[in-house]
Amino acid sequence: MNKRQISAQNTKKKLITTALKLIKEKGFDSINVEDITKASNVAKGTFYTYFKRKEDIVLEISRMPFNDIKDEIALMKNANLYKKLKHYFHRFMEQVEFCGIQVCREWIKNVIDPNKVPENLDDKKWFYDFEMLKNILEDAIKNKELKKDTKIELLAHIIICELYGMMVCWCMSDGKFEPLDWTDKFCEAQLDKIFEPYFNK
Amino acid sequence: MNKRQISAQNTKKKLITTALKLIKEKGFDSINVEDITKASNVAKGTFYTYFKRKEDIVLEISRMPFNDIKDEIALMKNANLYKKLKHYFHRFMEQVEFCGIQVCREWIKNVIDPNKVPENLDDKKWFYDFEMLKNILEDAIKNKELKKDTKIELLAHIIICELYGMMVCWCMSDGKFEPLDWTDKFCEAQLDKIFEPYFNK
DNA sequence: TTAGTCATTGACTTTTAGTCAATAAAATGG
DNA sequence: CCATTTTATTGACTAAAAGTCAATGACTAA
Numbered sequence: 067m068n069k070r071q072i073s074a075q076n077t078k079k080k081l082i083t084t085a086l087k088l089i090k091e092k093g094f095d096s097i098n099v100e101d102i103t104k105a106s107n108v109a110k111g112t113f114y115t116y117f118k119r120k121e122d123i124v125l126e127i128s129r130m131p132f133n134d135i136k137d138e139i140a141l142m143k144n145a146n147l148y149k150k151l152k153h154y155f156h157r158f159m160e161q162v163e164f165c166g167i168q169v170c171r172e173w174i175k176n177v178i179d180p181n182k183v184p185e186n187l188d189d190k191k192w193f194y195d196f197e198m199l200k201n202i203l204e205d206a207i208k209n210k211e212l213k214k215d216t217k218i219e220l221l222a223h224i225i226i227c228e229l230y231g232m233m234v235c236w237c238m239s240d241g242k243f244e245p246l247d248w249t250d251k252f253c254e255a256q257l258d259k260i261f262e263p264y265f266n267k
Numbered sequence: 268m269n270k271r272q273i274s275a276q277n278t279k280k281k282l283i284t285t286a287l288k289l290i291k292e293k294g295f296d297s298i299n300v301e302d303i304t305k306a307s308n309v310a311k312g313t314f315y316t317y318f319k320r321k322e323d324i325v326l327e328i329s330r331m332p333f334n335d336i337k338d339e340i341a342l343m344k345n346a347n348l349y350k351k352l353k354h355y356f357h358r359f360m361e362q363v364e365f366c367g368i369q370v371c372r373e374w375i376k377n378v379i380d381p382n383k384v385p386e387n388l389d390d391k392k393w394f395y396d397f398e399m400l401k402n403i404l405e406d407a408i409k410n411k412e413l414k415k416d417t418k419i420e421l422l423a424h425i426i427i428c429e430l431y432g433m434m435v436c437w438c439m440s441d442g443k444f445e446p447l448d449w450t451d452k453f454c455e456a457q458l459d460k461i462f463e464p465y466f467n468k
Numbered sequence: 469t470t471a472g473t474c475a476t477t478g479a480c481t482t483t484t485a486g487t488c489a490a491t492a493a494a495a496t497g498g
Numbered sequence: 499c500c501a502t503t504t505t506a507t508t509g510a511c512t513a514a515a516a517g518t519c520a521a522t523g524a525c526t527a528a
Binding site: 070073074077108109110111112115 | 473474475476477478
C-alpha cells in the first residue's frame with residue numbers, strides 16, 4: 067500500500083469510529099453527515115467517497131469486530147456442537163453490545179430491505195456469519211452428533227431467526243435487559259429444544 | 268357522532284387506505300406525503316391533522332384489521348391451548364400478508380424504537396396483542412393444561428420474539444416465502460418445543 | 469520532469485418533511 | 499334565527515439536510 071492508499075484507509079477508519087461514537091451518544095437520526103465529517107476533520111464530500119448513502123456507514127460499523135470469530139471456532143475443532151454454538155451466540159451478542167442499541171436499530175432498518183444493502187457488503191458477514199454457522203452444523207454431522215439427513219439450511223435459518231427476534235425485542239425494550247444474560251439464559255435453553263429432534267440417540 | 272366528526276373520520280380512513288395502497292405499490296420511501304394527500308383529494312396540511320409524522324400512518328395501518336381476533340378467541344373458549352395459539356399465529360400472519368412487506372418493513376423500523384411510538388398507540392395492539400396472548404396462557408393454566416408455576420410473561424415474550432424473528436426474516440428474504448405456509452409448518456413445530464417443559468404430564 | 473490519478477473540498481442543488489395563518493363550514497347557546 | 503365559537507381544511511412557506519460536482523493539489527508512475 068502506498069501513501070495515498072494508507073491515508074485513504076485511515077480516513078475511512080476515522081469516519082467509521084467517529085460515527086460509532088456519535089451514533090451511540092445521540093442516535094442515528096439526531097446526527098447528520100456534517101456532524102460526522104466535522105468530528106473527523108474532513109469535508110462533507112469526503113463522506114461520499116467512502117459511502118454511497120448516510121446509512122451505509124452503519125452497515126460497515128456492524129462488521130468492524132468480526133475478524134476473529136472464524137479463527138476462534140476453528141480452534142474449537144474438538145469441542146461439541148453445543149459448545150461451538152454457545153460460543154457463536156455469545157460472540158454475536160458481544161458484538162450487539164459493542165455496537166450499541168442505536169447502531170443495532172439502524173442496522174435492522176437496513177438489512178430488512180435487500181435493496182438497501184450495497185453489493186460489496188452482500189456477503190452475509192454481519193453480526194452473524196451464515197456460512198460459518200452452516201460449517202459448524204456440517205462438522206456436527208461429520209462427528210455424528212447430528213443425524214445424517216439433518217437439513218442444515220433450515221436449521222441455520224431457524225437459529226438466525228431466533229437471534230433476530232432477540233435483537234428486535236432488545237431494541238423494543240430500549241435495552242432493558244443485558245444481551246449477554248439474555249443469550250446465556252434464554253437462548254441456550256431454546257437451543258436444546260431446537261436441536262432435540264436432530265440429535266443422534 | 269355529528270356531521271363534522273363523521274367527515275373527519277372518513278378523511279382519516281381515506282388517508283389510511285390510500286397510504287396502504289401506495290406503500291404496497293411503491294414502498295414507503297418512494298412516496299411522499301403529498302402523493303398520499305393528492306390521491307386522497309385533500310391538502311398536504313390535512314395529513315398532519317391526523318398524524319404527527321409521516322411514519323405514524325404506518326402504525327395505524329398495522330392496526331386496521333385487528334378488530335375481530337379477540338372475539339374469535341373468546342368463541343374458542345373450549346378449545347385447547349394448541350388450537351388457540353395456532354389460530355393466533357395464523358391471524359398474525361394473515362395481517363402480515365394483508366399489510367404487505369413494505370408496510371411491515373416500515374412498521375419494524377418504528378416499533379424497534381419506543382420513542383417513535385406515539386403515546387395514543389402505545390397499547391401494544393399491533394399485529395399481535397400482548398394482553399390477549401397472556402390471557403390465552405392464563406386460561407391454559409386454569410384448565411390445567413400448563414403447570415401452575417408457568418411464567419406467563421416470559422413465555423409470552425418468547426412467542427412474540429419468534430413472531431418478530433419470522434417477520435424480519437420474511438422482510439430480508441424479500442417475500443420469498445409465504446408467511447402463512449411459514450407459520451403453519453415452521454412455527455407450529457416450534458410451539459411444541461417451546462411449551463414442552465410447561466405441559467402437565 | 470511531467471502527465472495523469474484520485475482523495476479532498478465546500479458551495480450548491482434538490483427534495484421533502486413539517487408549519488402556520490387564513491378560511492369556511494359546522495356546532496353551540498341564547 | 500342570529501352571533502359566537504370551534505375545528506377541519508388549505509396551500510404557500512420554512513427549515514433541514516442529503517447528496518452532487520467542478521475545482522484543487524498532493525501523490526504516483528513512467
